[in-house]
Each structure stands twice: as C-alpha cells, then as structure tokens.
Amino acid sequence: MSERAPGPLLRVEGVSKHYGGVRALEDVQFACRAGSIHALLGENGAGKSTFIKILSGVVQPDTGKIELGGRPMAFATPGEASAAGVSCIFQELSLLPDLSVADNICITAPPRRFGLIDKAGQRRLASEMLARIGGEDIHPDAPVGELPLSRQQMVEIAKALARNPKVLILDEATSALTAGDVAKVFALLKRLREEGMAIIYISHRMNEIAELADDCTVFRNGRYIETFRAGTKTDNEIVEMMIGREYSSAFPPLGDTMRAGSPALSVKNLSWAGELKDITLSVSPGEVVGLGGLDGQGQRQFLLALFGALIGVGGEIEIAGKPVKIGSPKQAKSPELGLALIPEDRKNEGLMLPMTVRENLSFAALDTVSRFGRVDRAKENELIDEIVRRLAIKADGVDGPVAALSGGNQQKVVIGKWLMTRPRIVLLNDPTRGIDVGTKQEIYQLLRQLAAEGTAILFYSTDYDELIGCCDRVAVFYDGTITRMLQGAELTEHNLVGAALNIGTPATEQKEAAL
Amino acid sequence: MMTSKTLAKIDPAVLIAFGCIVLLLGIGSIAKPGFLSAAYLVQQLQTASFLGIIASGVMLVMLMGQIDLSIPWVIAMGGMMATGAEGILGHTLGQPLAIPFGICCGLLAGLVNGVGVAYLRAPSMIFTLGMNAVAQGLMVWHTGGFAPQDAATPLMVALASGHLIPDVPNPLLIWIVLGGVIVWMLTRSRLGRQIYAIGNKERAVFLSGVDSRKVTVLVFAISGACAAAGGVLLSGWASRSYQAMGDPYLLPTIAAIVLGGTNVLGGRGSYLGTIAGVILITLLQSILSVLQPQDYFAQLGVKLPDDVFRQVVFGLVIIVMMMLYGRERVIR
Numbered sequence: 027m028s029e030r031a032p033g034p035l036l037r038v039e040g041v042s043k044h045y046g047g048v049r050a051l052e053d054v055q056f057a058c059r060a061g062s063i064h065a066l067l068g069e070n071g072a073g074k075s076t077f078i079k080i081l082s083g084v085v086q087p088d089t090g091k092i093e094l095g096g097r098p099m100a101f102a103t104p105g106e107a108s109a110a111g112v113s114c115i116f117q118e119l120s121l122l123p124d125l126s127v128a129d130n131i132c133i134t135a136p137p138r139r140f141g142l143i144d145k146a147g148q149r150r151l152a153s154e155m156l157a158r159i160g161g162e163d164i165h166p167d168a169p170v171g172e173l174p175l176s177r178q179q180m181v182e183i184a185k186a187l188a189r190n191p192k193v194l195i196l197d198e199a200t201s202a203l204t205a206g207d208v209a210k211v212f213a214l215l216k217r218l219r220e221e222g223m224a225i226i227y228i229s230h231r232m233n234e235i236a237e238l239a240d241d242c243t244v245f246r247n248g249r250y251i252e253t254f255r256a257g258t259k260t261d262n263e264i265v266e267m268m269i270g271r272e273y274s275s276a277f278p279p280l281g282d283t284m285r286a287g288s289p290a291l292s293v294k295n296l297s298w299a300g301e302l303k304d305i306t307l308s309v310s311p312g313e314v315v316g317l318g319g320l321d322g323q324g325q326r327q328f329l330l331a332l333f334g335a336l337i338g339v340g341g342e343i344e345i346a347g348k349p350v351k352i353g354s355p356k357q358a359k360s361p362e363l364g365l366a367l368i369p370e371d372r373k374n375e376g377l378m379l380p381m382t383v384r385e386n387l388s389f390a391a392l393d394t395v396s397r398f399g400r401v402d403r404a405k406e407n408e409l410i411d412e413i414v415r416r417l418a419i420k421a422d423g424v425d426g427p428v429a430a431l432s433g434g435n436q437q438k439v440v441i442g443k444w445l446m447t448r449p450r451i452v453l454l455n456d457p458t459r460g461i462d463v464g465t466k467q468e469i470y471q472l473l474r475q476l477a478a479e480g481t482a483i484l485f486y487s488t489d490y491d492e493l494i495g496c497c498d499r500v501a502v503f504y505d506g507t508i509t510r511m512l513q514g515a516e517l518t519e520h521n522l523v524g525a526a527l528n529i530g531t532p533a534t535e536q537k538e539a540a541l
Numbered sequence: 542m543m544t545s546k547t548l549a550k551i552d553p554a555v556l557i558a559f560g561c562i563v564l565l566l567g568i569g570s571i572a573k574p575g576f577l578s579a580a581y582l583v584q585q586l587q588t589a590s591f592l593g594i595i596a597s598g599v600m601l602v603m604l605m606g607q608i609d610l611s612i613p614w615v616i617a618m619g620g621m622m623a624t625g626a627e628g629i630l631g632h633t634l635g636q637p638l639a640i641p642f643g644i645c646c647g648l649l650a651g652l653v654n655g656v657g658v659a660y661l662r663a664p665s666m667i668f669t670l671g672m673n674a675v676a677q678g679l680m681v682w683h684t685g686g687f688a689p690q691d692a693a694t695p696l697m698v699a700l701a702s703g704h705l706i707p708d709v710p711n712p713l714l715i716w717i718v719l720g721g722v723i724v725w726m727l728t729r730s731r732l733g734r735q736i737y738a739i740g741n742k743e744r745a746v747f748l749s750g751v752d753s754r755k756v757t758v759l760v761f762a763i764s765g766a767c768a769a770a771g772g773v774l775l776s777g778w779a780s781r782s783y784q785a786m787g788d789p790y791l792l793p794t795i796a797a798i799v800l801g802g803t804n805v806l807g808g809r810g811s812y813l814g815t816i817a818g819v820i821l822i823t824l825l826q827s828i829l830s831v832l833q834p835q836d837y838f839a840q841l842g843v844k845l846p847d848d849v850f851r852q853v854v855f856g857l858v859i860i861v862m863m864m865l866y867g868r869e870r871v872i873r
Contacts, residue, residue, distance in 0.1 A: 369748050385737070385738070396730070401730060
C-alpha cells in the first residue's frame with residue numbers, strides 16, 4: 027500500500043445523468059482509495075444503481091469525469107470498464123444458466139489454445155477462483171442454472187474476480203447468500219482489501235456496513251450528500267442523512283376519519299411459494315393502505331396474488347365480509363369482487379402500445395360496453411369521454427396509438443382503463459415510477475378522491491414520501507411478510523426506513539433497555 | 542384532404558400489394574394482348590375465392606401471433622368428410638348434412654389445435670404441424686379401410702361452380718359474405734379487439750382480466766372451419782375429393798396474408814390487406830401459367846419440366862417480395 031500514490035484510486039467528479047426528463051444523478055462526486063472498502067448508502071431511487079452502471083460502463087454519463095489511477099476514463103461498454111480494471115457484481119445475476127460454471131467464470135476472456143477455448147485450462151482457472159472465494163463445493167462443470175441461488179451468487183463473485191479487477195463493485199451482492207456464505211465473502215473482501223483492491227459495497231443491511239466499511243458515502247435523490255469515516259456516525263444519523271429533511275407538500279389532505287364498518291378486503295395468513303409468508307391485512311372502504319419496505323420484499327407478489335394472477339396462493343381472502351377464492355384476473359375484476367390492479371410495468375403489463383387510446387381504455391371494461399359481442403360505440407365513447415375528462419388525459423384524440431403519449435399520460439390510460447370497470451378495491455403497483463411530478467400529484471389527488479368515494483386502496487410505492495403523504499396506514503414488508511404497521515404519528519420517514527431495514531426502532535430499543 | 546388522410550391510415554403494405562396487382566395485370570396485358578378481359582378477371586376472382594376463404598381463418602390466427610400449419614390436411618379432411626358423409630352418417634342423414642359435417646370435422650381439428658396452444662402451451666408451429674400429420678393419417682385410414690364415397694353432392698357442385706347471381710360465381714359470393722363477417726368482427730366486435738390485443742401483448746390481456754385462452758381456442762376453431770369450408774368448395778369445384786387436395790395451399794395462404802401486411806408476430810394487419818394478398822398470389826400463379834416463362838428460358842438452354850419451373854419461380858417471387866417487405870418494415 028505504501029508504494030501507491032496517496033491520491034484516491036478512483037475519483038468521480040460532477041457526474042450527471044438524466045433519463046428523458048427524469049433526473050437520476052445530479053453533479054455527483056465520489057472518491058475511493060486503494061485498499062479500502064467504501065460503502066455507498068441511499069434509499070431506493072437515490073441514484074446508486076445508476077452510479078455504478080456508469081462506473082461499469084453500462085450507461086454513459088451526460089456530464090462529468092471519471093479518473094482511475096489518475097488517468098481520465100470513459101467507458102463506452104462494460105467490456106472496456108472490465109479491461110480497465112473495474113468489475114461489477116450486479117444485484118440481478120448476469121450468468122448464463124445453460125452454460126457450465128467454468129464457462130461462466132471465464133466468459134469475458136477464456137484461456138485459449140490454438141485459437142480454441144482451452145477447456146482444461148478454463149476448468150483449472152475456475153476451480154482456482156472458486157477456491158479463492160471459499161466456494162470449493164461448486165463443481166466447475168455443473169450447469170449454472172441447476173445451482174441454488176446462493177451458489178449462483180458465489181459463481182458471480184468468482185466471475186468478477188477472474189478478470190483481476192482493481193476496483194470491485196458489489197451491488198446488494200449478499201442479499202441472496204446464506205449466513206455461512208456471507209461470512210466467507212466477508213473474509214474474502216477483507217483479504218482483497220489487504221491486497222490493495224478498492225471495493226465499493228452497496229447494501230441495505232446496516233450491520234454489514236458496520237462490519238466491513240472503512241468509508242461511507244450517502245446519496246439522496248440523485249445527489250451526493252456526504253462522505254465520512256465509518257463509525258463516526260450512528261445508525262440514526264445515517265438514516266437521517268439518507269432521507270434528508272426536504273419535505274414536499276405535494277400531497278392532498280388525508281380523509282378526516284377512517285370509515286368504520288366491515289373491511290372491504292381482509293386477508294388472513296396469505297402465503298405463496300415461499301415468497302409470501304403469512305400475510306394478514308385488512309382494508310376498509312375509503313382507506314388508503316400503503317405497502318412499504320425495500321424493493322422486492324414480496325409487495326408485488328402480494329398484489330398479484332390478490333388479483334388472482336398467481337397459482338397456488340394459500341390463506342383466506344374475504345371481500346366485503348364474504349370469503350372468496352380469486353382464481354384469475356377475470357374473476358377478480360367481476361362486479362361481485364370489484365378488484366382492479368394497476369400493474370407495475372405499464373409497457374408490458376398495462377398497455378397494448380401499438381393499439382389506440384380508445385382500445386386500451388375500454389379493454390378491461392369491454393364486457394360492459396358490448397352487447398351480444400358487439401362493441402357499442404356510442405356507449406364506449408360516452409365512458410371514454412368521461413374518463414379522459416376526469417383524468418385530464420392529454421392526447422391528440424383517442425384514435426391514435428397509446429405509444430405516442432408521454433409516460434405520465436400512458437399511466438393515466440392504465441388507471442383510466444381500470445376506473446372504467448368501476449372497481450371497489452384498487453391495487454396499485456408502484457404507479458408513479460418514472461413519471462413527471464405534475465402527473466404524480468394528479469395521481470395522488472385521484473387516489474384521495476377515490477378513497478373519499480368509498481374505494482379501498484392498496485398502494486405499493488418505492489417512494490417513501492408518497493407513502494407518508496398519501497396513505498392512512500403503511501404496512502412495511504420484509505422478506506415476504508408484514509413486519510410493521512405504521513399509522514398516524516408513527517408514519518414518519520425515519521420509522522419507514524428503519525422498519526424497511528428491519529432494524530430496531532427507538533421505541534423498541536427503549537423497551538429492551540427497560541427489560 | 543379526406544382522401545390523403547384515409548390513405549395515410551392504410552398500411553403501406555396494403556398499398557404495395559394493390560400496386561403489385563396492377564403491375565402484374567400490366568405485365569400480363571403487354572405480354573398477351575387480350576389478356577385483360579372481364580371473363581378472365583371474374584375467373585381469377587373465383588379462383589381467388591377458395592384461397593381467400595382458407596386464408597380468412599389463418600389470418601385471424603396470425604393476428605394473435607400464432608400460426609396454423611395444419612390447413613393442408615384440414616382442407617382435405619373437410620372435402621373428404623363432406624363427400625364421404627353418406628358413407629359415415631347413412632343415406633338419409635349423409636346427403637343433407639354433407640357440408641356441415643365436413644366443416645364440423647375441420648372445426649374439431651381447429652378446436653384441438655386451440656386447446657393444445659392455449660391450455661397445453663404448446664408452440665403453435667409444432668402443434669398444428671402435428672395436427673396436419675394426424676389429419677393426414679386419419680384421411681389415409683379413411684380411404685384405405687373401405688371404398689369411400691368421393692363424389693361431391695349436387696349441392697356442393699352448385700355452391701362451387703353455379704351462379705346464384707348472374708355473372709357472379711358462387712364461391713366469390715361466399716367469400717364476400719365471409720369477408721364481410723370477418724371485417725365486422727375485427728373492427729366492431731369485442732372478439733376482434735381481443736384478437737388484436739392478444740397479438741400485441743398477451744400479458745397485458747391476461748392482467749386486464751380477459752380469458753385469452755378461450756379466445757385462442759375459438760380462433761383456431763374458426764381457422765379449422767374455414768379451411769374445411771375451403772375443402773368442401775374445392776371438392777365441389779372438382780366434383781370429387783382426393784388426398785393431398787390441400788397440399789398446394791399452405792405457402793399461398795401464408796404468403797397472401799403476410800404480403801397483405803399482417804404482422805407475422807401478430808397484433809397488426811387488416812382484412813383488406815389479406816384480400817389484396819390473396820388476389821396478388823392468385824394472379825401471380827395464373828400469369829406464370831399463361832405467360833409460360835419457361836419457354837424463354839428454354840431458349841437460353843435451361844430446360845425444366847413446366848410445373849417444376851412454375852413452382853420454382855413462384856417460390857422465388859414470394860421470397861423476393863418478402864425481402865422487399867422486410868426492408869420496408871425496418872425503415873419505419
């Protein structure tokens with residue numbers, strides 16, 4: 027370490043990135059030393075993923091510069107970044123399931139003999155890499171797709187190391203690992219640090235960061251907030267830094283009282299395929315219940331299960347006090363049940379993009395506007411006019427393709443399509459993702475308006491501000507189940523983040539201390 | 542103003558197809574004076590009717606992003622079951638029920654296709670190809686087991702070669718009526734919307750609470766029924782049914798639909814385009830046999846049997862046209 031230059035190995039300055047009109051990163055700076063582990067912290071959507079995509083050459087920044095070992099770098103492809111010594115282990119695995127472990131590990135630069143891939147050499151190299159990270163139990167010839175997820179993650183790490191990186195980036199790389207593997211990976215990371223590698227580590231698990239990190243950097247809303255030595259701040263201070271103090275007052279007032287009476291929807295011990303565990307929840311008419319927690323804790327599956335889109339859902343569901351079985355989305359939207367789901371991926375799940383606004387808007391409610399299989403144009407027009415006016419959908423007539431609309435208006439079409447079925451229970455799966463602020467506010471207002479009319483609403487969002495601003499209560503998901511229900515004064519960003527990370531809240535800590 | 546707007550709404554592929562029709566007619570009239578007579582054109586439309594009726598069902602299947610490769614032997618099945626109905630159902634029932642029986646057999650084959658694709662999630666390319674082989678086997682068994690009745694009933698002959706309206710051949714009449722029903726279905730009915738939607742994004746259709754599997758089964762059944770109806774008419778036209786009577790129809794059917802601008806991946810296409818494609822293919826086949834292009838090549842020393850040459854040129858022309866279409870789509 028002493029022979030190295032005192033300056034940082036990797037330095038980033040003034041990097042910005044916009045996707046369309048959405049700001050992902052704004053004037054971000056970052057520096058990390060060789061021989062250190064640098065934790066990158068931030069909420070969902072803080073810009074961490076975009077940042078490491080830029081570092082690893084997956085996307086190009088709009089502005090700013092990156093220096094590696096003092097030399098300016100611009101990576102046009104992941105291949106270039108990898109050749110320059112930046113290796114990344116992404117949250118989503120990047121392995122080819124039908125190829126063997128050895129093939130995967132050596133995929134970027136397989137050892138060659140006479141121009142052909144040297145299978146024996148490749149197997150040797152793979153075994154070496156696996157042994158180095160403590161994955162000796164993985165056979166280099168096994169097809170990756172047949173390994174359990176935790177073993178696949180180990181292969182992913184071996185693959186990143188096979189390129190001999192100077193900078194190694196781990197994006198939530200331990201989230202799928204067993205406790206034993208985590209210990210092995212940690213030992214490996216510490217060893218790599220001794221060898222002089224710079225490691226950028228992203229995790230939502232505070233205890234991991236406390237154990238590993240030398241330095242921490244916090245991002246929030248696409249901006250750089252602060253860099254500090256690990257151990258100089260408490261967990262609470264870090265969480266506060268992650269959520270910031272900016273508060274947008276873009277939200278309409280909540281309904282004055284929660285309606286009494288029987289719940290519109292009540293779920294008992296709902297479970298599905300090991301991804302949903304024992305979920306119990308009820309929603310009253312006129313109530314907006316948020317689903318919080320980190321991304322991917324089962325919130326999406328929960329909504330899909332309620333909508334009848336998943337097979338093999340266990341547990342009991344009651345609608346308006348009557349036990350029901352929801353076998354398909356067709357059943358779910360029937361007037362007896364009155365459910366509607368605004369799906370997460372509007373381009374693939376919500377809309378038929380090349381078809382017209384009209385065809386998309388009336389598609390879910392086609393049964394109500396047709397008689398004997400014939401679409402009643404007059405009735406269809408009437409309902410469509412009403413929806414277009416109510417949601418203020420900005421379109422050049424309803425007979426153009428929905429693909430021509432802006433993202434916000436497309437999302438309004440998806441919502442409008444479901445309002446046409448006159449639902450009594452509305453499930454929303456992250457409806458404001460990638461949408462401009464104006465449309466977001468319109469959607470919040472619409473939700474409160476629907477609630478005031480007596481609709482029960484379940485609202486999943488990755489944006490904590492939204493959950494606090496829009497919801498009467500928030501159910502926080504962790505690992506496929508609801509770990510906390512926040513409401514009233516408890517519903518703060520601090521508590522939401524704390525519950526999402528499943529770390530003790532001040533209240534419980536005090537209780538524990540008292541015991 | 543109005544016309545340019547209407548023109549802009551029509552798929553360019555449809556315009557190209559109609560342009561090709563005019564081009565072919567031009568080539569024909571230059572090469573053979575007196576080629577463009579009213580009688581010839583009506584005769585071409587009559588020939589096109591058989592293809593048009595068969596293509597109607599397959600087009601619906603392709604709009605959903607699937608394919609039906611079972612049509613050759615479903616055509617034969619339709620024809621052979623209609624002519625053989627008397628032998629199977631008995632004299633009193635068989636004579637009047639010949640046509641519905643033939644069509645119902647095709648419908649049944651289509652139903653099985655639909656169940657296989659929608660519920661068993663088999664790729665339609667393989668499943669319908671298998672159905673083609675099954676239908677072939679059944680028909681061979683049908684002719685081998687006992688001497689079947691292969692003569693068309695008088696009604697079938699009348700439907701295929703008579704004139705209910707003077708100068709308008711009956712098959713053309715049937716095609717016009719069927720085409721009208723399909724255009725109505727595609728543009729005005731719930732089923733039509735659902736067919737296009739499935740071709741565009743089946744996942745969105747499922748999450749919209751529409752039973753896409755039921756629609757898929759129904760459309761495959763329609764395709765089987767249309768192919769069998771084509772077979773019934775073809776055997777009426779020839780006064781008898783025979784094995785392999787549907788074999789020459791697979792390529793022309795799919796080529797006509799695709800040349801008419803229906804997207805092979807589903808979701809886009811108009812029946813007007815399919816009409817244009819069907820007429821285009823029929824004219825191409827006719828002109829190849831009228832012009833005898835093999836004679837020119839024979840002078841150059843390339844000697845091939847007439848039908849072989851026609852087949853090769855027909856195939857090549859379709860391949861070239863497809864390449865032109867593919868390019869046009871990339872540019873857009």
